[in-house]
Amino acid sequence: MYLNYFGLSDNPFSIAPNPDYLYMSPRHKEALAHLTFGLRESGGFVMLTGEVGTGKTTVSRKLLQQLPDNTQVAVILNPTLSAIELLATVCDELGIGYDGGKASLKYFTDCILAKLAENHDAGINTVLMIDEAQHLLPEVLEQLRLLTNLETNREKLLKVVLIGQPELQQLLKRNELRQLAQRITARYHLLPLTAPEVSAYVAHRLGVAGGDVSIFSKATLRAIHQITGGIPRVINLLCDRALTLSFTKQHAEVKKPIFIAAAEQILGEDVVSQRIQGEYSLILAALFVVSIAIGFGLGKWYV
Template sequence: MYLSYFGLREKPFSISPNPHYLFLSERHKEALAHLTYGLGEDGGFVLLTGEVGTGKTTITRSMLEQLPENTQLAMIHNPALSELELLASICDELSINYDTRHASLKSLTDIIKKHLEANNKAGGHTILIIDEAQLLAPDVLEQLRLLTNIETDHKKLLQIVLVGQPELQELLKRNELRQLAQRITARYHLLPLTQGQTVAYIKHRLHVAGCDQALFSLDAMQAVHQVTGGVPRLMNLVCERALVGAFAKQQHIIDSNIIKKSASESLPADFVAVTDTPTKHTPRWLYGLAFVALFAIGVGLSYIL
């Protein structure tokens, strides 16, 4: 609808993950470095957490592109599984044949162990990535820990990447999961983008979509950060609606007024943006202290005069 009007080849702010639009901010690069380091170690678990929409999928996909060719990868996107279902899902992902009618925790663990040992002997490496890992039950997490007991004298034969929302951090603080928590060799909590990164993000996506014109004014891009808190997914929603709104008004430059109206139309009514530099309100007791100090000074001056 608005593509030709703004000189765009395609929609620059679609919320669908598209590797072509990959934008690695400094925070994303730092997270990627931590995770890559963790996978380079011989430990069992690597942890990536962050709020919804902050770019965990972006980091995961970037990490996959850097894996060696001899890596066998298993990915689980819906971890609301029982212990048996989890092991069966791992077998499915790694193309391990098993008897579905007589499968048990022991039988599946045994064949996974044989597969990992054979893959290691052949010079391969095996990684399991679990998305939305905050949905894992404690007993399922314990089963994962037991899988990392499969090892040689030099390294563990299965590395596990847990990707989830902040609730995952709280889950791993539980006493019964302390052994698992001690096996995490690298962890990173992904924060939203800063204001400067937000500006760079918007320009990057417009450039990839075929437009290098300044469609968003500087105050508009700053407003995007203010109303979304720097969360990329929310930024996409607001910017997409802003392009539609500007086209409807036949306006070539998007200003902060359009952004604020777009935010009210596209973001949840109860959404409150959280940024790196929250507004600090002066505590009331400081006003009281200041009043007492001024009163004391006034009394002292009265004696002098």
């Protein structure tokens, strides 16, 4: 609705995990580097965690783009499955034919192991990527570990990428999963964006869509970090609504009051008020500490 008005060729703040819009903050670069390094190692598992909306899925899509051509990837987006259901899904993703009447853990495991050996002989790497992995049952995770037992003298024949919320870290601390935890060769926890990174993030997405960050005032950019906490998905939602409101009011620039109004529509007035007040409280606390330090210093000078 507002694209032509602001001179944009595409929606810059869609919440779809489009790798073209991935802003490679230092944290995102580290996350991608960790996953890439882990997949090159001999171990069976790599893990990426982060709060909801921090960009885990988008990083994983970028990773898929960078995998070598001789890689077959199985992607599981809904891991709320039993062990047998998970193995059947892996077979489906890898194009493995099977007889549903023979369904058992051993039958599916044998089918998958045969496929892994076949891929290895053909010079093909096999990667299993599981999103929302915090929903995996412990017995399912253990079954995944058993799949990675097939190996050569140099490497595992199956590499597993686990992507999930912080609860995944707690899940892997369980005693019965300690063997799997020891096989994780790379792990990274993706944190929200800092204030400078939020401005760069907004500028990047607008730039990809043919726009310019000047669409948002400097005060608005500060408010974006303050209210969203640096969570990319929330930034997208609020910026999209703010652009819509600015268009309806025929404003050439997204002003701070418009952005706050957009935030209140999506997050609620109470949430926005708490976050704004929380920021002010931090500033006042910092000023209080500084004033105490200055007073102490002056007192020592007079003595």
